[in-house]
Amino acid sequence: MSSIGPEPRIAGSKFSKFLIPSETYNVDDFFKNLPASKWSLGTYFNEIIEGPDSDFAFDQLLTNFLESIESINKMNSIPISIRSFCVNYIKWLKSLSGKAIIQSCREFFDAKMNLEKKKAINSVVKESVNVTAQTKSFQASLQPFVLSGAEVLKSMPPEILEDTCYVTSDNDDTNDDDHISYNKSIYMKDPEYFDNLVNNVDLSYIGREEEPISASTSTIPIVTSWDSFIIDDIDILKVFGCLRNSLPKKSPEVHPQYWGILDLTGQHKPTKKRFMNKWDDLVNNFKSDIAWNMVELEQFETNFFDNIEDSEAQKRVPILHAHLIILKSYLEHLKLPINEGELMTHFVAPTFRMSIDQNQKKFRKLWCEQQLVASQERRRVDQDPNDDRARIGQKTDLIITLPTGPVLEGFICEVSGGLPAGCPKKIWTDKLKIMVGMRDMINRIIKTFPGLLSEDYMKIVVFGCQVIGIQINLYAMDVRAYGIYRFGIIDKVFLPASTQELSAYESVHVMLRSLEHRLSNLMDYCSELKVKHARLRRKRNYLYQEDNFAFTNNTPNTSPKKKLRSETNK
Structure with a gap:
């Protein structure tokens, strides 16, 4: 040298x-x-x-x-x-x-x-x-943070937590930036709330998303229950509370912790920095709990992708072959740039229609700016029916609903721009929109079947997807402790970018087939929760609480007065 x-x-x-x-x-x-x-x-x-x-x-x-x-x-x-x-x-x-x-x-x-x-x-x-005036607040800042009203919160299911938290402010002024109630009011009424946040994003807080990894065996002691979340003697609940307390004064709503979401993708820099010492253990524990696994394709399907031009192989999978012929036609005549609508119509929608529930018998797919019912119900909380118009849910590019009673949502997808993809701020706000939508989906399932064991709710896993150009990121979310929603990336694939890459569609097909399998599991689990909830009607005292709690405009306006049933009451 x-x-x-x-x-x-x-x-x-x-x-x-x-x-x-x-x-x-x-x-x-x-x-x-x-x-x-x-x-x-x-x-x-x-x-x-x-x-x-x-x-x-x-x-x-x-x-x-x-x-x-x-x-x-x-x-x-x-x-x-x-x-x-x-x-x-x-x-x-x-x-x-x-x-x-x-x-x-x-x-x-x-x-x-x-x-x-x-x-x-x-x-x-x-x-x-x-x-003088600052003594009380200063002493409070030195104490380990717990969510306000901890003793009460421990007795509440997570869906009743407010969409607010503390904001760091250097001044005692009363500008709108300091009042989250103002932001909350807009969120509750504006279905395009997240689309309007693009200009509020500070990219200095946003880093690179980590690659999805498989869970590994760990010997670190971990305690996860409704009341505690501890990894190797580190109280995750308290650390997350400190993270929420450290929200910036300007535009706190563009940060996941504002919504009670723990972003484990590594993209939100303050979150990763706060948990740096136990980051790998935290992510590994999430991956272990989600247990994402790929399904194996049938032999004739793998033969098709290995011999994609072979007419004999094509006969075994006529629908898949027809889909790839159409995709090939689009790629041959593709002229960049294309907008988000064209990407959705020509690439994303046919892909999901083909590889998830091919015969369209299991699930219902809602396309192109459909409202999310889970967020619609969230927005209706405390609504005055005499003064306010009906509030619609956040608009979403793709929703997959579960054929349960009532119909619940298990998957949402956002397309972030066309080809080329949208700007980094647009991509981040779409991802934030997915996070909050998935949180609302979990909350709606819990609200639909109240009064069950906390462990039953901790097994609920919903899914979301973000399409960035030809890249498809798949996410999962569950809930831990009282009000921490864990969000992480579990898979990433790429759509073919040219006719020479058609065989690469196999990775997309496998991922979406695996997603279909998990959505079927979620559907079965929601049916199981429905049966458990029905059995609670055997108790008279529960019937009274249920009627007042769960069926007020399909959304609870008050929290139940008794705690979730503990293990001792099983």
């Missing part, structure tokens, strides 16, 4: 002002906001330090910088001069000169972070001196 050498720069060329397009994936915003002439490791860390608080360590940020450069180098649409710079810069960082720059940046970054910590401590000490 060379011990000396100048740092590669793009200067004096026609590409010195070049910016990476804002819609580009797997590239840090640094390369989208600063011209190519300013691209360097030192400038990158200066931007990190001068910007919002960093949620990652130096090595993670360095990896992000290197991966961005490598991604740029692989893009054929990027000018050759820019790609050559990327190659040279990676080589230079491996030289002694480059390593020296890395070490210098590390020392500067660590020193700056230590200084910020000292400032934060001094700020707390300074505020604590004012022991």
Whole structure:
């Protein structure tokens, strides 16, 4: 390796002002906001330090910088001069000169972070001196956080938790930004609430989503019940409460914890930072509980994908073959860009219609901006029927309902833009919309069958999906403790991008067939809950509570007065 050498720069060329397009994936915003002439490791860390608080360590940020450069180098649409710079810069960082720059940046970054910590401590000490009006709130902030009214909340099912939480504010003003009740009012009435949040998203809080991984065996002690959620002596409930307490003053509603959701995809930086010490254990425990497994295709189906042009293989799967012929026709005549509606009509809808419940006998699929009944019922809570118009549920691109009585929703899907995909802010708000929709779906199942054991509710798993270009992300959600909804990615596949990739549709087909299997399990489990709930009618005292709790406009307006039945009452 060379011990000396100048740092590669793009200067004096026609590409010195070049910016990476804002819609580009797997590239840090640094390369989208600063011209190519300013691209360097030192400038990158200066931007990190001068910007919002960093949620990652130096090595993670360095990896992000290197991966961005490598991604740029692989893009054929990027000018050759820019790609050559990327190659040279990676080589230079491996030289002694480059390593020296890395070490210098590390020392500067660590020193700056230590200084910020000292400032934060001094700020707390300074505020604590004012022991008059602030004494009570300061002492409260030093106590381990539990959700307000913990003793009452432990006796309540999770669906009655308010869509509010605490917001950090440096001032005592009364601007609308500080009043979540204002945001809640809009959420309760506006069916396009999440679509209007795009401009409120601060991308400095949003990172990269982790890849889906399989669950592994763990020896870490874990306690999960309705009243406690502990991993290796770490009280997850208290840590999550601290996370909710640390919501930013501006636009708190774009953060998952505002809605009581624990984002385990790794994309929400503050969440991952708060749980960093036990992150892998937390994710692994979620994957173990969800137990996502792929179904095995029939032999004639695998033969078809292995010999996709073979007429004999095609005869065994005529419907699947017809679907791929239509898909091939679209790909042959595809002219980019296409909007979200075209992507939904030509690619997404046929795919879900083909690979989930092929004969359309098990489930009902609702397409294109249909309202989610679960969120509709949530919005009707405390509604004045004399003053307010009927509130409709949030609009969703695809809903799959379960043929139970009453009809419950088990799956939702959002398409985030067309081809190319939507902007990062649009993608994040769509993902947030999926999270809240899935939470409402779980709540509606619990409301439909109240009074059961808490363990019965903890086994409910619903699913959601986000389509980003040709990428399909599959998510799952369950509920733990009283009001923590765990949300994580369980699978990711890609639609064929050309006629040469038609055989790759097998991964999409397998994932959706596996999803169909899990939705069938959810349908059976809801039927089981219905039977258990019916047996509760044998108790007279429960009949009275049920009639007052569960059947007021199909939505509870008050919480039950008695606790969920414990194990001792089984």
